[in-house]
Amino acid sequence: MVCEKRQFHRDYIKFEDFSSNLREVYKEKLFELFSGANSNEQSNSSEGSQLLKPEPVNSQLLIKDIASLHDFLVNMSDLTGCLLIMTRDGEAVKNTGTGFVVKIRKEDCHCPDQQGPSEGQTRHAIVTISTAYHVFKEGDQMPNPRYAEVSQAWGCYKAAFILDYNEKYKTTKELINSSFPKLYGDRLVELDKEPDLDCDWCAIECLTHESELVESLEGKLSKYQSGLAELYQKSLTVYKDVNLVVIIGHPHNWSKRISIGKTTTAKEELRVVRSNQIWCRYYYDTLTCPGSSGAPIFKWGQPISGFGHWFGHPHNHVGKFGLGGKSTIGVENII
Numbered sequence: 001m002v003c004e005k006r007q008f009h010r011d012y013i014k015f016e017d018f019s020s021n022l023r024e025v026y027k028e029k030l031f032e033l034f035s036g037a038n039s040n041e042q043s044n045s046s047e048g049s050q051l052l053k054p055e056p057v058n059s060q061l062l063i064k065d066i067a068s069l070h071d072f073l074v075n076m077s078d079l080t081g082c083l084l085i086m087t088r089d090g091e092a093v094k095n096t097g098t099g100f101v102v103k104i105r106k107e108d109c110h111c112p113d114q115q116g117p118s119e120g121q122t123r124h125a126i127v128t129i130s131t132a133y134h135v136f137k138e139g140d141q142m143p144n145p146r147y148a149e150v151s152q153a154w155g156c157y158k159a160a161f162i163l164d165y166n167e168k169y170k171t172t173k174e175l176i177n178s179s180f181p182k183l184y185g186d187r188l189v190e191l192d193k194e195p196d197l198d199c200d201w202c203a204i205e206c207l208t209h210e211s212e213l214v215e216s217l218e219g220k221l222s223k224y225q226s227g228l229a230e231l232y233q234k235s236l237t238v239y240k241d242v243n244l245v246v247i248i249g250h251p252h253n254w255s256k257r258i259s260i261g262k263t264t265t266a267k268e269e270l271r272v273v274r275s276n277q278i279w280c281r282y283y284y285d286t287l288t289c290p291g292s293s294g295a296p297i298f299k300w301g302q303p304i305s306g307f308g309h310w311f312g313h314p315h316n317h318v319g320k321f322g323l324g325g326k327s328t329i330g331v332e333n334i335i
């Protein structure tokens, strides 16, 4: 089937271009966005309009801040993987999507198939991957999947989460047989069963004994969380008016792609939960295609809600909104 957004496909940034040191592909765009929002410089200059031009950009601070945003996004992409929803026997792939590592916890290992506790294997890890219900949608069935349907589908399928798929196209079969790090879904996290809301965020838990992979992901997750807090601070102080929505995912089951866009309407506020948090949804023009469902979203200035007991509940990409898209319902702090 020909993709209706085919003409825009060239706007996707390949991970290999994105992660390179030159960053030429998108840095001009970011400089333009961030130089226009540098309130300190604007307030000190009577020629503020010049700052809206993408160049010359000579502020060392701006260069440094763009570089740290870039590092943050590269690290975020390392926590992003391709989700394959397969039949139980692993023979046929029913659907593909994107997932994101949001939480890792350790447990004592009593798995019967382990060779008894050996060094580094007395505990295993449970890695939580956030995604969207749509990933479990098969063909035209389940137009708006609900928890009950996803839960039923979960019993029939096997979910594989594949990391480091960063270059060159691979078929789903090649991905399954590849040497990329993989995690397998163990449990569907039962959340968001609100009957009157179009809930579409979901998470799966993957049990793993691969301690090196877990250690590496833990380091990246911790860097992601501190980076998120630092960038949020900058959005409150220096760069207040930046409208930036970045999505990292695997559209069309391609190797990792990054797309950059902006919100197109005000966020939709659905419900206040607890005393200071809200369930909400974003609408944006950031490019996505089938396969992007579940892809993590970075929105500049989004009030983060932390990763506590009821962890962050981030926004993921879920579906269409005009030519652009919309996020799953996520949680954030009320400010």
Ligand SMILES: [Zn+2]
Binding pocket: 108, 109, 110, 111, 114, 123, 124, 209
């Ligand atoms: Zn175990």
Ligand SMILES: [Zn+2]
Binding pocket: 003, 004, 005, 006, 009, 251, 252, 288, 289, 290
């Ligand atoms: Zn497409």
